[in-house]
Amino acid sequence: MTSSKPPLIWLNIFIFTSTLLIAVIGAPLYAYFVGFDWTQWAMLLAAFSYCGMSITAGYHRLWSHKAYEANAVMRFIFAVGGAFALQNSILHWSSDHRIHHRHVDNNEKDPYSAKMGFFYSHIGWMLREYQANRYSDYSNCRDLQKDKIVMWQHKYYVPLAVATNFGIPLLFGLWHGDIWGALLLVGIVRLVLSHHTTFFINSLAHIWGSQPYTDKNTARDNGFLALLTFGEGYHNYHHIFEYDYRNGIRWWQFDPTKWLIKSCAWMGMAKNLKVCPxxxxxxxxxxxxxxxxxxxxxxxxxxxxxxxxxxxxxxxxxxxxxxxxxxxxxxxxxxxxxxxxxxxxxxxxxxxxxxxxxxxxxxxxxxxxxxxxx
Missing domain, CATH: 1.20.81 (Receptor-associated Protein)
Incomplete structure (x- = not known):
C-alpha cells in the first residue's frame, strides 16, 4: 500500500536536524571544555543581526511587499545577507510569502497555513514537497524578475549560501584564532537562531498574541516576538496593512527594521517609504x-x-x-x-x-x- 503523503525533502531534513543537534549539543560542550570569549559572542550577535535584517528589511518588506525602494548597494547587501540566512533565494522566498498573504489560513493554498498546526507552519511545510510547482512557478513575482540583483542571487544562490555560511565564520575564526569555535558559534548557532526566530512568525505569531486590528485571519501582535525578530512580531497589523514599511507603528514599539529603513532613507539609500493612512x-x-x-x-x-x-x-x-x-x-x-x-x-x-x-x-x-x- 503506497503512502499518499508528498515526498520528503531530504536535504532540508538533513540541514535542519544536523544544525539543531550541533547547536544544542556540540556548542554547549565546546563552551564547557574550551569556552567562548566576548569577541565571539559579539560576532554571533552581528552575524545574527545581519541575517535577520536582510530577511526583514530585504526579503520581506522590500521585495515581498514593495513597502519602499532601495538603491543597488542596499539590495546587494540584503541579497548576500539573505543567502547567509539560508532561507532560499529572494525570488522563491517572496513568491511563497505573497501566496501566504493572498491565501492566509487556507490549508490548500497557504504554504505555511497556521491552521495546519504549530509544527507544520513552523517547519513541517519545508520538509515535504507539498506543492509541486513551488520551485518553478514564479509568475506572482514578475516584478522581481526585472531586478538584476534578485536574479543574480537566484542564479548563484547555492554558491553564495556556501560561501557565506562557511566563509564568513572561517575568516573570522582565522582572524580570531579559534576556527572551530567560530564555525560552531557564528556558523551553526547563528544559523539555527536565524532559522527558528524567522519561523516563529509563521507559527507563534499566528497563535500567540492579540488581534487589535482584524480577526479575519490568525495573525497576532506580540511584542516579545518582535524582540526576537527585529520588529516582525506586530503581525496582526502587518496582515491588514501589509504594504506599510513599519510593523511596529508606535514610537515605543521595538521595530529596528523600521528604524533601519528610515535611517537609510535619510542617507538617500531608500525612498518612497509607504505608510498606511x-x-x-x-x-x-x-x-x-x-x-x-x-x-x-x-x-x-x-x-x-x-x-x-x-x-x-x-x-x-x-x-x-x-x-x-x-x-x-x-x-x-x-x-x-x-x-x-x-x-x-x-x-x-x-x-x-x-x-x-x-x-x-x-x-x-x-x-x-x-x-x-x-
Missing amino acids: EDRIEKAKATMQLQRLQQKLEAVPNSHACLEMLNQEYEILLHKIADYYGAKKRMLELKKNDLLKQYESFEFLQQYREMKYRLEMQRKVWKQLTAQYA
Missing part, C-alpha cells in the same frame, strides 16, 4: 473593539439599549475621524504648496483645530464606553 488604522482598531463588545453584549439579557448607544458612539467616532483627517490632509497639501496663509483669513486653521479637539473628546468618550462594557 492614520485614519484607516484608527478605524480598524475601533471596528475591532466594536465587534468584540457587540459579541459580549449580545449574550447579556436586556442589552439592547447598551448596544444602540455603542453603535451610535462608534458612528460618531468614524464621522469625526473622517472630518479631522480630511482637514489634516488638506492642510498638509496647502503647506506643501505654500498656500496655507491664503486660507487663514477663511478661518481654515481654526476649523482644523476645532475638528481635532472634537475628535480628541470623542476618543475619550469611546475609551470610557469601551472600558465600561469590556
